[in-house]
Amino acid sequence: MEPRSFQLFPEAASNFAGQVDGLYAFLVLTSAFFSLIIAFFTVFFAIKYRRKDNTIPTPIDEHGIGGMILEITWSVIPLGLSMVMFGWGAVIFFTESRPPADAMNVYVTGKQWMWKIQHQEGAREINELHIPVDRDIRLTMTSEDVIHDFFVPAFRTKSDVLPGKYTTEWFRPTKIGAYHIFCAEYCGTKHSGMIGVVYVMSQADYNDWLAKGSGEGSMAEQGQALFNQLGCGNCHPSTVQRTNGRAPNLAGIYGTTVDLKDGSRVKVDEAYIRESVLNPEGRIVAGYDNIMPTFKGLMTEDGLLKLVEYVKSLGPANGAPMPAVPGTVDLNPKQTQLKAGGTAAQAGKK
Amino acid sequence: MASQSTALQHHFENAEQQKDASTIGMWVFLVTEIMFFGGLFLAYMVYRQAYPAAFASASNKTDLWLGAANTTVLICSSLTMALAVHYASIGKKNLIVLFLVLTLLLGGTFLGVKSVEYHDKWVHHEIPGANFECEGCADAQHASLFFACYFGMTGLHATHMIIGIFIILYLIVKARKGDYGPEWHTPVEMFGLYWHFVDIVWIFLFPLLYLIDRSGGLKG
């Protein structure tokens, strides 16, 4: 990260860097080739056909066979090349938007104008992100206020960080070092101050760093403390054996699909857990009444992430890949409307 | 006066060209209006799709009977407007004025009923903002989106009605002077297009805001 002498490529420090740089190089070469052709012919024609006398040049009939061949050539060749660019870019993007199942989770909260980061193990940091080298890292991100964007040029990836939503971003750092974090979506006065540093460390160094931790226990433990403190357990059982009629049992619920009161179904993912805390009356699980008060305004995004992590830790799908469309978790994914009969029929099939 | 209005403007070759230009111009204008309302319809549809339960319960809060009455009023006003255009084209001065006045009255009725509905929403704190409340709504936060769309769409529609009423007043004054006849009545005809357009927008708004999920099938 120390300013080196003049460079044209940022540090290449993630699994994506090589792919993105390769595509970039291909595009630079193609563009340079076409730019030079166009520049050459502009200058060449301007000189070669400079006005010499008053004779009128014969217009060329572009509808003739030669003209049509030309028109088709210079339409089809660029089209073909651009389809290569499209395909290549799409393949890279597809990988970028599919985090590996066993990626290490880190939680990011953006706030005017800082990055707050929580590790599953409980360590917390501000404007710094410590991660081990050669491990797949998946960031789950949200914002407390406006839209931000978590951008690490050395990793060649970024993603918007939106309020009211979880977005994800993943990468595998390949090189030990320190790299810039930039906020890439304009977010107000100190936008350019919303920067930080990613420290990519060896696994051993990372373990040492974690060991220094916050002393507050893991995120799930902190989430459990919050769960007890807020009295969630009065209605929501969190062990498999216990049930009551008031609220769904949270043990093992993460990653499953539940039937809702209005007949639709929803996958219990991070977004749905968050939504259920903040707007419990929105989508109620079938068989329960609308009795839960909202915790909107009482919970920070950081606290919510801890609760999410706690519910995830109750299994069974803990650590499993994101079930919804990766790269983006909409708080309210499109619901499939099922008639009341439809739900019964489905239940019957099971 | 009449000669002044009917005169061919200097830059047109003939009356036919002038009329054609006005007609195309009006239709193009209506296209822009469709796009203008289109933005709001898009927002409505996106949110309705995202929060069906909230929208269903919130739309039950609208007054079906007042909405239906207003729909009838507007359809009638389109008829009177069409008749005004018809009599303008055959030059029946008194009948033009009569039907323009009827259109004006029906338009006024619509706005009156609308303001009763607005007042009702105001009383029940159903206007999005700080004091928003929605008794019995499935999901108050997203129900407020319904009302935001409701006020945005009906408000924009009402604005068009108000502008229309001012134009009718102008047309009535001109018609009383006998400005419109078989050879020239472009303003009445163009305004007719506008009025029908505003009517049609309502024909879409009424089912979207008042009718869908009225049966209670989706009550969350």
Next chain:
Amino acid sequence: MITAPSPVLTKKNYLNEAHSLKSWLLTKDHKRIGILYLISVTFFFMLGGLYAAMIRLELMTPAGDLLESNTYNKVFTMHGVLMVFLFLIPSIPAVLGNFLLPLMIGAKDVAFPRLNLLSYYVYLAGGLFIFTSLILGGVDTGWTFYTPFSTSYSNGYVLTTGLGIFIAGFSSILTGLNFIVTIHRMRAPGLTWFRLPLFVWAHYATSMIQILGTPVVAVTLFLVVLERGLHIGFFDPAYGGDPVLFQHMFWFYSHPAVYIMILPSMGVVSEIISTFSSKKPFGYTFIAFSSLAIAVFGFLVWGHHLYVASQSVYAGMVFSILTYIVAIPSAIKIFNWLATMYKGSVRITTPMLYAFGFMGLFTIGGLTGLFLASIGLDVHLTDTYFVVAHFHYVMVGGAIMGFLGGIHFWWPKITGRMYPEGWSKLSAIMVFCGFNLTFFPQFLVGYMGMPRRYHVYPPEFQVFNVLSTAGAGLLGVGYFVPFIYLLWSLKYGKLAGDNPWGATGLEWKTSSPPIHQNFEVTPVVTQEAYTYTTEEVAHIG
């Protein structure tokens, strides 16, 4: 060419017909309205340029030492708002389009002259709102007004600016409407669609975008104003809304808006290249239809602004492929212009230099657009200086080169006088070089990862920024010189004659400057556009 300089224009024309201020301010003559627009857009361009100068000066050093962060944010916002809404969008259509469209189709005026004057005052009213918010203290949202920042967090004058843009939008709509009707119904006898100059085709396509796109951004800003002013929530998640919906609605207009800026410019370039090659544009129909294709496909690509904004992966791919498809018609135009010069009779004049400049800058702008269309690459590049450089190459390189080229090309027609050739060539070269020096380094620093809208930046980016600022200085001079000599030429320029370039359009068949009614007798068109004859070519000898 007229050799004896004659400093006074005696013949009756639209300029000397009446002299009172009222005769200008209440004119319904499309030519005078064009001049009113010219004066206004020049004013706003200079204001926007002033802001650009402040941005470049600030960015010369990595630290934020000239302006406070808050001020810097307002400066780049006002630069964007002024340039986009009050300069680039009205520049060619409202100035050259207004002046030339009726002349080119042999009409006495646009279809609705009063509406035309109205749309000028609507524009001015919008400008006044924006200017007022600037005087009051400015707005700091960026010209994109992203929610929820603009509706709930910004402390600038979002309401007045938003209303200003809303109002100015109607001016654009009315101009587009007027042009469409004019082109449909006001053509001279014999002037069939495929005899129209390409400038007219380009304006037809532009008008389509204006009437279809502008209402959407207007209603979007209206919703922003409702949310900010009355807390009627649409986009802020705190009210249950979705901030990304705003982005969809905003870009549905604002992407095609780029084509509002660039298509007229392409029309200008088609005219210039044909005239100074004395040759019918190669692929006339391809150029004409590519304008329409751009207008249509331009409406289907807005999602490429949202690749990283939590849009679904597959939506991103669809928008990516459509973006590549919209690039093809632009490529077709470039190749056709080249082929027009082939075996032509080429004269290197100032407008021609600007047309070459357009081709160079637009090629780079267009090709770098391919980088951003490629979804995997865009994830790295979006919201960096690469994007800033790209859209300046397209919007400034494209639109302003076309605007200046057009102003020079039709200056003899508009004023009846010639500008000094030496100075104008010098400034055209300065603009081209200055532009490249300003914006090319921004591609490089963008790939390095410098985000846009950064007031303070890490020191390793400084080299590029210093180069960029130096280029901006040269560019500024290049813009200012024409301003001086064009004013000078109003009084001291040589008389131009009716057709100084040996061009074929109907606008060259009437006197320079044209009379109030445009033509003594309504012209009758009997041949295709761009039929160069010996008479015209000999004329310019």
